[in-house]
Amino acid sequence: MNALPCTIYVAFTGAFLALVAGARSAQAARVVALLTALTLWGLTLYAASGFVPAAGLQDLVNLPWIPQLGINYHLAADGISLTLMVLTGLAATTGVLFSWNIEERTGEFFALYLSLIGGVCGVFLSADVFVLFVFYEIAIVPKYFLIAKWGSTNREYGAMKLVLYSFAGSALVLAGMLWAYAASGGQGFGLAQLAMAAADFTRTQQLGMFALVFTGFAVLAGMFPFHTWAPTGHVAAPTGASMLLAGVVMKLGAYGCLRVAMPLFPVGFEFFQPVIAWLAITGILYAGFVALVQEDFKFVIGYSSVSHMGFVLLGLAAANATAVSGAVLQMFSHGVIAGLLFAVVGRMVYERTHTRHLMDLKAMPLHRLIPFAAVVFVLAGLASMGLPGFSGFPAELTILIGTWQTKPLWALAAAGGVLVAAAFTLRAIQVSFFGRTGPDVCTEAPHPLPPITWPEKAGALLLLGATIYLGLCPDTLLDWIRPALHSPVFQALLSGGPS
Amino acid sequence: MKMDYAGLFHALQPEAHLVLGALLVLAFDMVWARHRPANRHHVALAIGLLSLVLAGWKAVATGGTGPVFGGVLMLDTLATATRVGVVTLAALAVALLPSPARLRHPAEFVAILLCATTGFTLMAAANQLLIVFLAVELASLSLYVLAGFDKTRPESAEAALKYYLFGGMAAAFLLFGFSLLYGLTGSLDLDMIAAQLSMRGPSPLLLVALGMVLVAFGFKAAAAPFHLWAPDVYQGAPAPAAALIASASKLAGLVVFTRLLWPGLGSAVGTIAHVPITVGWAPVVALIAAASLLLGNIGALAQTNVRRLLAYSAIAHAGAMLLGVIAAGRLGPGPLFYYAATYGLAAVGAFGVLSVLEATGPAQKLTDLAGLYKRSPLLAGCLAIFVLSLAGIPPLAGFFGKFAVFAAVLRLGGLGGPVGWLAIAAIALSAVGLYYYLLILKQALVATPAEDAPAVKIPLPAALALLTAAALLVVLGVLPSLVLGIF
Numbered sequence: 001m002n003a004l005p006c007t008i009y010v011a012f013t014g015a016f017l018a019l020v021a022g023a024r025s026a027q028a029a030r031v032v033a034l035l036t037a038l039t040l041w042g043l044t045l046y047a048a049s050g051f052v053p054a055a056g057l058q059d060l061v062n063l064p065w066i067p068q069l070g071i072n073y074h075l076a077a078d079g080i081s082l083t084l085m086v087l088t089g090l091a092a093t094t095g096v097l098f099s100w101n102i103e104e105r106t107g108e109f110f111a112l113y114l115s116l117i118g119g120v121c122g123v124f125l126s127a128d129v130f131v132l133f134v135f136y137e138i139a140i141v142p143k144y145f146l147i148a149k150w151g152s153t154n155r156e157y158g159a160m161k162l163v164l165y166s167f168a169g170s171a172l173v174l175a176g177m178l179w180a181y182a183a184s185g186g187q188g189f190g191l192a193q194l195a196m197a198a199a200d201f202t203r204t205q206q207l208g209m210f211a212l213v214f215t216g217f218a219v220l221a222g223m224f225p226f227h228t229w230a231p232t233g234h235v236a237a238p239t240g241a242s243m244l245l246a247g248v249v250m251k252l253g254a255y256g257c258l259r260v261a262m263p264l265f266p267v268g269f270e271f272f273q274p275v276i277a278w279l280a281i282t283g284i285l286y287a288g289f290v291a292l293v294q295e296d297f298k299f300v301i302g303y304s305s306v307s308h309m310g311f312v313l314l315g316l317a318a319a320n321a322t323a324v325s326g327a328v329l330q331m332f333s334h335g336v337i338a339g340l341l342f343a344v345v346g347r348m349v350y351e352r353t354h355t356r357h358l359m360d361l362k363a364m365p366l367h368r369l370i371p372f373a374a375v376v377f378v379l380a381g382l383a384s385m386g387l388p389g390f391s392g393f394p395a396e397l398t399i400l401i402g403t404w405q406t407k408p409l410w411a412l413a414a415a416g417g418v419l420v421a422a423a424f425t426l427r428a429i430q431v432s433f434f435g436r437t438g439p440d441v442c443t444e445a446p447h448p449l450p451p452i453t454w455p456e457k458a459g460a461l462l463l464l465g466a467t468i469y470l471g472l473c474p475d476t477l478l479d480w481i482r483p484a485l486h487s488p489v490f491q492a493l494l495s496g497g498p499s
Numbered sequence: 500m501k502m503d504y505a506g507l508f509h510a511l512q513p514e515a516h517l518v519l520g521a522l523l524v525l526a527f528d529m530v531w532a533r534h535r536p537a538n539r540h541h542v543a544l545a546i547g548l549l550s551l552v553l554a555g556w557k558a559v560a561t562g563g564t565g566p567v568f569g570g571v572l573m574l575d576t577l578a579t580a581t582r583v584g585v586v587t588l589a590a591l592a593v594a595l596l597p598s599p600a601r602l603r604h605p606a607e608f609v610a611i612l613l614c615a616t617t618g619f620t621l622m623a624a625a626n627q628l629l630i631v632f633l634a635v636e637l638a639s640l641s642l643y644v645l646a647g648f649d650k651t652r653p654e655s656a657e658a659a660l661k662y663y664l665f666g667g668m669a670a671a672f673l674l675f676g677f678s679l680l681y682g683l684t685g686s687l688d689l690d691m692i693a694a695q696l697s698m699r700g701p702s703p704l705l706l707v708a709l710g711m712v713l714v715a716f717g718f719k720a721a722a723a724p725f726h727l728w729a730p731d732v733y734q735g736a737p738a739p740a741a742a743l744i745a746s747a748s749k750l751a752g753l754v755v756f757t758r759l760l761w762p763g764l765g766s767a768v769g770t771i772a773h774v775p776i777t778v779g780w781a782p783v784v785a786l787i788a789a790a791s792l793l794l795g796n797i798g799a800l801a802q803t804n805v806r807r808l809l810a811y812s813a814i815a816h817a818g819a820m821l822l823g824v825i826a827a828g829r830l831g832p833g834p835l836f837y838y839a840a841t842y843g844l845a846a847v848g849a850f851g852v853l854s855v856l857e858a859t860g861p862a863q864k865l866t867d868l869a870g871l872y873k874r875s876p877l878l879a880g881c882l883a884i885f886v887l888s889l890a891g892i893p894p895l896a897g898f899f900g901k902f903a904v905f906a907a908v909l910r911l912g913g914l915g916g917p918v919g920w921l922a923i924a925a926i927a928l929s930a931v932g933l934y935y936y937l938l939i940l941k942q943a944l945v946a947t948p949a950e951d952a953p954a955v956k957i958p959l960p961a962a963l964a965l966l967t968a969a970a971l972l973v974v975l976g977v978l979p980s981l982v983l984g985i986f
Contacts, residue, residue: 066899068833068983069906108872130902134893141892144937149945156945160937168930174902175926182909182919208914 001051003043004085004125005060005075008135010040011092011118015111022107030100033110037096040117041089048086053079053480056487057127057191065131070188076127078487079480080258080328084124084251087335090466091247092117094339097459098347099240102150109150112142113240120248129177129260130189133170136252140166143233143245150238152350153296158236162245165229169219173256176212179205180264191260195489198264210268214261214276220253222309223276224283230309231302239346242298246305246338251331254312258324262316263489269319277317277403281413284310288420292427297349297356300428301341304384307421308334308392314414315399320494323402325481326395332477333383333391333470340380340463348373348456349432352449358428362435372452374433376460381425383467386418391470398474503568510567510574510624513554513582514617520550521613528606540605544596544960547609551590551616558582558620566626570688573626573758576986577832581623581754584840588747589616591847594964595739595854601651602737608648615641615743619751626762628677628687631755635673635719639666642748645740646732658735665728669718676711679704689763697766701778705767709780712759713787719752721810722817723790733810734863738854741806745813745850746843753820753839754832760784761828768828772912772919781918784821789921791818796928799935804863808935809849812889815932816842819904819925825918826907833986834903840982841888841896841975848885848968852878855961859953865938870948875955877962879943884969888976890936891929896976901929903979 014036022029057076065073077085095113102109115138122135140163147159181189183205184197198206219226230250234242262269284307291303312334315327348370350356367374383390386397396418404411470477485494508515524546532542564574572578593612602608618638625631643666647659681687683704684695696705717725733741760768760780769779776782795815802808820842823835855878856862856871872879888897908922957965975982 066980066983068980069903134898137893137898141887145940145944148941156941160934163937164930164934167933168927171926171930174905175923178902178906178909178922178926179914179919181906182913186906186910205913 001047001058001077002060003047004077004082007040007043007085007089007121008118008125010036010043011114011121014039015114015118018110018114019107022105022110026103026106029107029110030096033096033114034093036114037089037092037117040121041086041093044082044085044089048082048480051079051082051480053483055483059127060125070186071130072128072188072190073131074128074190075125075131077125079482079484080255081124082480083328083332083477084248084255085121087251087332088117088120088124088248090462091244091335091339094343094459094462095240095243095247097455098243098343099238100453100455101347101351102238102240105149109146112146113244116142116146116244116249120252123252124255127191128189129191129194132256132260133174133177136173136256137170139249139252140170143241143249146241147233147237150241151236152238153236154232155236158232162229162233165219165226169216169226169253172212172216172219176209176216179212180209191264195264201265203267206265206267207271208268210261210265210272213265214257214269214272217253217256217261218276218313220250221257221313222250222253222283222306223313224279224286224306224310227283227287227306230306231299234302234305234342235296235298239342239351242342242346243339246302246342247335250305250309251335254309254316254327254331257313258316258327262319262493266493269493273317273319277314277407277410280310280313280317281410281417283307284314284414284417285420288417288424291424292420295358297345297358297361297428297432298342300424301338301345304341304421304424305334305338307417308338308384310417311396311399311414314403314410318399318403318406318410320402320405321482321485322405323399324485324490324494325478326398326402328481329391329470329474329477330395330399333395333467336463336466336470337380337383337390337392340376340460340467341384343456343459343463344373344377344380348376348452358431361432364435366435367433369449370452372457372460376464377433378429379464380467381429383471385422385425389468389471391467391474393471394474507568507572510561510564510572512557512561513586513620516550516554516557517613517617517620520546520554521610521617523550524606524613525610532606536599540596540599543605543609544593547593547613548590550613551586551593554616554620555583555586555590558586567624570690571627571630572624574624577754577758577836578624580836580982580985581750582620584836584843585616585619585623585747585751588750588843588847589619589743591844591851591964591968592739592742592746594960595742595851596960597649597737597739597854598858598958601649601857603650608645608739611641611644612739612743615645616747619747622751622755625755626689626758628680628689628692631759632673632677635752635755636670638748638751639670639719642740642744645743646736648740649737652735654735655737656735658732661728662732662736665718669715669725672711672718673715676708676715679708679711683708689759692763693765696764701767706778709764709767709783713780713783716752716756717787720749720756720817720821721814722787722821723794723814726791726794726814726817729814730807730810733813734804734806738850738857742847742850742854745809745846749813749817749820750839750843753824753835757824757827757832757835760824765828771825771917773916776917781825784825785918785921788818788821788825789924791815791821792925792928796931800931802935803865805853805865805868805939806863808865808939809846812932812935813846815928816889819901822908822918822922822925823904826904826911830907830910831986833983834900834907836986837896837975837979837982838900838904841900841972844968844971845885845888845897848881848965848972849889851961851965851968852882852885855957855965856955859955865942866946868939868942869946870952871943873948874952875957878955878957878965881965881969882943883940884972886936886939888972890933894973894976896972896979899976899979903983
């Protein structure tokens with residue numbers, strides 16, 4: 001466990017080294033980035049191997065930082081953090097592999113990429129709200145440059161929109177957090193400390209603070225109606241960044257809701273619970289239907305991300321041990337699957353055909369030209385639909401079962417989303433890869449398509465392996481997550497007892 | 500009053516060093532350097548830097564000895580910190596001395612800059628109305644001259660004239676307000692004034708006096724609605740002068756303002772932390788702060804000129820700093836000082852980058868920055884740090900400054916009164932701010948350079964100044980206790 005804080009330092013050091021190496025050659029920067037990501041992932045796996053599940057956060061570092069304001073550099077982790085750290089390591093590594101073809105300003109690309117990862121790791125490990133917020137904001141700015149410089153369609157618009165939404169969200173969090181700090185008498189920002197002080201807040205204060213902090217984090221989690229940054233941002237981003245954005249950055253929002261907003265302000269949560277649930281269900285259905293009619297291949301995936309994140313928020317809103325553990329599992333599962341889908345669309349298809357328009361792709365027999373991409377996409381699509389054998393199945397099923405225990409109507413409404421997901425995924429598969437089949441299909445593209453390279457194959461196999469492994473033994477992660485939910489802060493929040 | 504001339508001279512050592520430096524730089528130039536044009540700049544720069552360093556060292560060595568000369572000056576922690584702060588900012592600004600082609604009289608420029616700095620260090624310690632007025636005017640008159648120093652451009656003359664006219668008006672307001680205060684209390688000493696005022700309570704005349712003083716400081720701090728001079732002056736003045744106006748002048752002005760309002764007029768503060776509001780200066784300051792935050796942030800959105808954009812951002816920052824002034828009474832001046840000092844560092848840095856760029860071509864429009872990353876990676880990297888600090892992105896100092904000030908303001912009374920809501924509004928407006936700061940960085944780091952854009956050569960003093968400012972922003976941002984701990 002004590003290896004986890006090193007991931008933050010490794011990421012930032014790697015970012016600096018990639019910048020230096022990039023001044024010499026692009027290849028050096030790539031190698032540095034890959035080694036950094038592998039080290040980071042290795043550290044998380046090493047921490048996981050020695051992890052003893054327990055209720056509550058296990059302290060990693062706790063040093064006084066700004067004593068004048070009662071702020072400590074306090075890092076801690078439990079099974080939920082660990083799950084997301086392993087996901088971050090995996091996403092970072094595969095993201096580097098799928099960014100192998102970045103030729104322009106490679107060093108700077110990977111420097112920004114790795115500082116984004118560093119910020120993400122910091123958020124997942126913070127046990128002091130101030131520290132969490134600092135890392136959360138560190139993760140915002142690199143996104144702008146990653147998209148605005150290396151992105152595609154409408155990139156400057158997409159980048160600015162994404163960053164302003166994130167920053168506005170973080171401003172809400174800051175406002176709520178400072179309000180809570182002031183109301184608690186300016187003692188400090190420790191999670192446990194604030195949770196204790198929050199018990200004495202008035203009902204109005206609890207409602208106000210919860211609304212600010214939860215909305216702030218939910219913006220980043222892509223909650224309807226604050227989701228519009230996600231599709232445009234994901235579409236504009238370069239593949240590696242899309243994978244990170246959908247894979248881990250959206251999880252920051254959901255994690256913030258679970259770690260900060262809900263345990264600190266249980267009264268506020270109880271009041272807003274139905275609102276959140278219905279917004280989540282609306283998001284699932286609305287984004288699913290929108291994905292059904294998209295003409296841009298990447299937009300289909302972008303909206304599918306919003307739809308799947310709706311399940312995470314629904315699981316959180318249902319607030320029982322089953323649903324919340326399903327939500328965390330879905331965070332991991334969606335991180336892997338979304339990464340895979342963006343990798344196929346953004347890297348394997350778009351970089352070769354130079355179009356993402358579904359009608360143009362329909363005219364090309366892609367399943368013959370790049371069969372590897374077709375196979376990966378079909379498998380990823382099946383996983384995304386929630387078929388048994390892939391990680392999406394246990395995750396969404398657990399959420400739906402848990403939600404049923406709280407309110408059957410919510411579960412029924414959300415189950416419709418699974419059908420919509422199947423519809424838009426099947427349509428995407430059919431139109432993009434199998435647009436033209438039959439004996440008369442020509443086997444030539446308008447221009448020759450380069451073969452799939454080794455980093456793409458390696459990255460795809462890693463992600464596929466992860467989703468299949470989790471589909472077969474989801475208990476690996478659930479055994480970490482469930483004990484974490486037994487901690488007093490979560491027990492006070494969750495109904496229905498431990499699963 | 501106890502006339503302790505030895506103590507006075509001891510306390511004024513930094514100022515003495517600055518004035519001597521100013522005389523020396525002029526004398527040396529007249530006797531020796533003007534006949535050696537190749538070295539003229541270097542000599543002026545070296546003497547200027549030397550006297551600034553000595554003054555800073557003396558300020559630290561003198562330390563906080565309490566009231567001086569019967570309370571005319573107050574040497575407390577805040578005064579010492581501010582003296583060191585303004586001297587550091589002035590040293591960074593003087594290192595940006597324009598090239599000989601653009602500045603024909605470097606010695607005069609440095610000498611006047613040192614005079615302005617003398618004004619700032621006096622402002623840091625002034626504890627009597629007359630000294631406050633003299634210090635403010637010494638600094639202002641020097642700054643008017645500095646703003647008009649670039650004789651090759653009519654914009655510089657325009658800047659100086661506008662600054663002078665607005666500043667002169669503000670001085671009249673300040674003097675009128677002070678004379679009313681003197682008439683009310685019969686004293687110029689802030690301590691005596693405070694004692695008198697706490698006995699008699701608010702009166703209409705006091706409110707008029709307060710109004711005059713607030714208007715004057717609104718002008719000086721470029722707070723809305725008295726901000727109209729700022730964009731033109733920032734646009735036209737030579738870069739080091741603009742840097743000084745944006746940084747050291749602001750820090751010193753806010754400190755003297757805080758000293759005047761809190762110990763001096765503390766009994767007339769009024770309440771805004773809780774409903775109902777009572778009359779006093781705090782509600783007015785809060786109104787000025789709100790107007791500045793709103794107008795600065797919205798006005799900056801429409802700018803296409805970098806310097807005007809920085810001016811509007813300065814107006815917005817002035818609003819946030821005025822919130823810090825309100826909070827300084829109960830929670831100490833630490834957050835305010837941290838905010839103003841680190842804002843100054845970022846502002847000097849941003850103007851420094853523009854000043855280096857001006858040597859190779861125009862550096863006014865946002866598009867003039869296009870492709871800076873290719874023309875000079877070092878400059879682009881520094882600019883990124885300065886602008887992101889202005890935007891308040893951690894781990895840079897600008898973030899913690901905002902955080903500390905807003906936390907202090909909310910601790911006054913939570914959301915129970917208008918000032919708490921103002922802090923929330925300021926946080927929301929910082930999201931607006933990020934938009935225009937990113938516009939600068941988009942040009943510098945993302946846009947491709949023009950075909951004929953030459954590579955940028957950074958003079959050594961400017962490079963050192965920029966690196967120092969950037970390093971300080973990072974270090975103070977990661978370890979804010981270094982500054983907060985001294986209060």
